[in-house]
Amino acid sequence: MREIGTAFVAGVMAMWISLPAQAAGGGTAPPAHQWSYSGLFGTFDRAQLRRGFEVYKGVCVACHGLRLVAYRNLQDIGFSENEVKAIAAEIEVPAEPNDDGEIEDRPGLPSDRFKSPFPNENAARAANNGALPPDLSLIVKARAGGADYIYALMTGYKDAPANLKVPEGMNYNEYFAGKMIAMVAPLADDGIEYSDGTKATVKQQAEDVTAFLAWAAEPELEERKRMGVKVILFLLLLTGLLYVVKRRIWANVH
Amino acid sequence: MVQFHKPAWLENSLVRWVDHRLPIFSFMSHELYEYPTPRNLNYWWNFGSLAGIVLVIMIVTGIALAMHYTPHTSLAFDSVERIMRDVNYGWLIRYIHMNGASFFFIVVYIHIFRGLYFGSYKAPREILWMLGVVILLLMMATAFMGYVLPWGQMSFWGATVITNLFSAIPWGIGDWVVTLLWGGFAVDNPTLNRFFSLHYLLPFVIVGVVVMHIWALHVHGSNNPVGIDTKGDQDVIPFHPYYTVKDMFGLGVFLIFFALFIFFAPNYMGHPDNYIPANSLSTPAHIVPEWYFLPFYAILRAVPDNFIGGWTTEWLGFIIFEAKLAGVLAMFGAIAVLFVLPWLDRSPVRSSRFRPMYKWFFWIFAIDCVVLGYMGALPAEGIYVVISRVATVYYFAHFLVVIPLLAKFEKTKELPKSISEPVLGGGGGGASAAPAKPMEKA
Numbered sequence: 155m156r157e158i159g160t161a162f163v164a165g166v167m168a169m170w171i172s173l174p175a176q177a178a179g180g181g182t183a184p185p186a187h188q189w190s191y192s193g194l195f196g197t198f199d200r201a202q203l204r205r206g207f208e209v210y211k212g213v214c215v216a217c218h219g220l221r222l223v224a225y226r227n228l229q230d231i232g233f234s235e236n237e238v239k240a241i242a243a244e245i246e247v248p249a250e251p252n253d254d255g256e257i258e259d260r261p262g263l264p265s266d267r268f269k270s271p272f273p274n275e276n277a278a279r280a281a282n283n284g285a286l287p288p289d290l291s292l293i294v295k296a297r298a299g300g301a302d303y304i305y306a307l308m309t310g311y312k313d314a315p316a317n318l319k320v321p322e323g324m325n326y327n328e329y330f331a332g333k334m335i336a337m338v339a340p341l342a343d344d345g346i347e348y349s350d351g352t353k354a355t356v357k358q359q360a361e362d363v364t365a366f367l368a369w370a371a372e373p374e375l376e377e378r379k380r381m382g383v384k385v386i387l388f389l390l391l392l393t394g395l396l397y398v399v400k401r402r403i404w405a406n407v408h
Numbered sequence: 409m410v411q412f413h414k415p416a417w418l419e420n421s422l423v424r425w426v427d428h429r430l431p432i433f434s435f436m437s438h439e440l441y442e443y444p445t446p447r448n449l450n451y452w453w454n455f456g457s458l459a460g461i462v463l464v465i466m467i468v469t470g471i472a473l474a475m476h477y478t479p480h481t482s483l484a485f486d487s488v489e490r491i492m493r494d495v496n497y498g499w500l501i502r503y504i505h506m507n508g509a510s511f512f513f514i515v516v517y518i519h520i521f522r523g524l525y526f527g528s529y530k531a532p533r534e535i536l537w538m539l540g541v542v543i544l545l546l547m548m549a550t551a552f553m554g555y556v557l558p559w560g561q562m563s564f565w566g567a568t569v570i571t572n573l574f575s576a577i578p579w580g581i582g583d584w585v586v587t588l589l590w591g592g593f594a595v596d597n598p599t600l601n602r603f604f605s606l607h608y609l610l611p612f613v614i615v616g617v618v619v620m621h622i623w624a625l626h627v628h629g630s631n632n633p634v635g636i637d638t639k640g641d642q643d644v645i646p647f648h649p650y651y652t653v654k655d656m657f658g659l660g661v662f663l664i665f666f667a668l669f670i671f672f673a674p675n676y677m678g679h680p681d682n683y684i685p686a687n688s689l690s691t692p693a694h695i696v697p698e699w700y701f702l703p704f705y706a707i708l709r710a711v712p713d714n715f716i717g718g719w720t721t722e723w724l725g726f727i728i729f730e731a732k733l734a735g736v737l738a739m740f741g742a743i744a745v746l747f748v749l750p751w752l753d754r755s756p757v758r759s760s761r762f763r764p765m766y767k768w769f770f771w772i773f774a775i776d777c778v779v780l781g782y783m784g785a786l787p788a789e790g791i792y793v794v795i796s797r798v799a800t801v802y803y804f805a806h807f808l809v810v811i812p813l814l815a816k817f818e819k820t821k822e823l824p825k826s827i828s829e830p831v832l833g834g835g836g837g838g839a840s841a842a843p844a845k846p847m848e849k850a
């Protein structure tokens with residue numbers, strides 16, 4: 155048993171070694187926020203994801219793409235097939251060449267990926283004072299602090315301290331690396347209207363859109379955790395049995 | 409005493425027919441079934457077979473990933489995301505492979521420290537040990553190139569920093585090597601292509617070296633916690649069922665930890681920047697390698713740029729040291745020193761249990777490695793540089809000063825007469841123990 159103990163400690167140590175602080179790069183560390191999907195058993199809140207999509211579609215889509223997510227994926231968060239078809243059909247994408255070899259536009263299909271607002275990086279920068287609004291498909295995984303950071307950023311716009319001069323076209327946000335961000339505060343109270351009647355405060359919208367982006371970054375999260383619980387239970391049982399077998403087989407050695 | 413016998417399946421007539429022509433079954437029986445193993449191995453001895461299993465897991469998941477991955481700079485990142493989103497259980501395969509690399513290093517590092525603690529590198533196991541170091545080097549190369557494949561920001565910038573190190577090699581060789589690694593004049597599509605090719609190849613080279621590693625192991629058998637040779641049947645037990653079941657149990661424990669990460673914290677050991685597509689125009693604020701390289705990275709950065717460069721250029725005249733060279737030499741030296749360890753440590757006693765002083769220095773060394781790991785993760789500035797330098801000097805001093813001196817001056821404890829003696833509780837303390845004497849020629 156003593157050896158198991160030490161082996162265990164060594165394992166924990168090794169995990170702990172792997173913990174080197176991910177240098178946040180200048181912004182204030184975001185406070186921890188409670189998410190419905192955190193923890194071993196947490197799941198997404200469908201109604202919230204739906205509202206989050208409404209925020210994305212109503213606000214962020216003007217500047218940010220979501221190019222890795224397909225419209226059909228929305229069915230996973232509770233949109234019906236017809237709703238998805240209608241949402242997809244709102245965009246226009248280049249079709250396959252027709253019989254005359256011309257490329258025309260066609261309405262979007264559920265199998266299409268979200269259409270980005272700008273055709274290329276230069277166009278995006280030209281429209282945003284030279285700043286590049288990043289694609290948001292993976293943003294929650296691509297920032298230290300994850301969802302907590304995105305939420306803090308959305309709700310973190312404040313007046314700059316008196317001694318700080320904010321350059322033209324920049325905004326003060328203490329959570330952003332360098333504290334000066336080119337994005338204007340995107341959310342405003344009642345900036346959009348929720349279809350389920352929820353009051354659209356800045357906090358509410360920020361929380362909803364962050365949850366939506368967390369889903370966009372990790373659409374497998376629920377399946378992963380559900381499978382994880384089963385796998386761990388199975389392994390605990392198997393390992394327990396193996397331990398018993400091991401004891402019995404070794405009984406005549408000690 | 410435990411009975412040794414051949415397995416019943418060797419008597420099967422078909423098995424006998426084949427075996428008469430190709431003795432593969434008696435080979436298996438001999439090496440995996442009857443194979444006599446010290447009876448006193450503790451759980452630290454589980455990590456060798458675990459490493460072998462993790463290697464297989466990496467190869468299997470890697471082959472599955474390669475079926476969906478596209479090694480092109482404009483497609484690599486998205487092809488990985490397609491695996492995550494659209495391939496059936498693609499996220500599972502990728503997360504197993506991604507976390508598997510970290511766990512491979514955890515397991516192998518524990519395996520190596522086990523060897524250091526119990527003196528497993530000493531005669532007659534020097535070649536076994538050196539093959540292990542070769543495996544470690546191959547693992548590092550494989551993991552480094554694998555990390556480049558998803559073509560995220562850390563992939564790209566990690567590749568740039570590490571490949572650039574080779575440019576420190578003097579006489580124009582360095583630049584030639586770097587161009588060869590890149591397949592051009594910068595990290596770009598040809599680099600990604602050759603790294604993919606090599607990342608697929610190297611694990612099979614590792615398999616080859618592991619076969620030799622185990623071959624060498626089976627010549628003299630495992631070392632053991634007491635560190636003395638086995639003296640006869642009373643000291644050994646057949647590998648099967650004793651160690652097969654013990655290894656299976658260990659595997660179960662390992663898989664629980666592994667699964668916790670795969671299913672509940674799959675990106676914990678990764679860096680968020682690698683979810684940003686590679687961009688040669690935007691350098692990340694901190695370029696940090698994967699955690700398992702951090703101690704070596706710390707050593708690389710600990711050496712001041714003008715350490716040798718400054719005076720050697722005049723001193724040796726014809727050798728032109730590039731400023732970086734000293735750091736690069738130190739980094740590779742940190743592994744090279746492991747190769748010669750069996751000859752640095754001339755103490756006749758293997759196991760730390762009978763080396764009261766070495767035992768302490770072993771733990772100081774282990775802490776030193778952890779400190780180096782932390783320093784590797786922190787920016788190279790201020791006090792961190794000082795700590796890195798002290799820890800780096802100590803790393804080498806451990807092997808080049810402490811170990812040779814201990815071999816001379818340490819007063820080792822008396823060794824038991826045989827393995828079964830302490831195991832069976834036969835030895836009444838030191839009374840019946842033989843004085844420590846040079847390792848018996850096995």
Ligand code: HEM
Nearest residue numbers: 453455456457459460520523528537540541543544630631
């Ligand atoms: C892919 C990586 C590796 C695999 C699959 C592997 C596999 C094994 C296995 C199965 C054993 C026998 C079981 C045991 O004693 O734990 C073993 C023994 C050993 N390995 Fe490795 N090994 C690997 C890497 C290394 C490395 C990197 C080193 C050292 C630098 C090393 C040094 C040794 C030594 C010294 C022994 C003999 C241990 C003893 O009997 O006390 N191995 N290895």
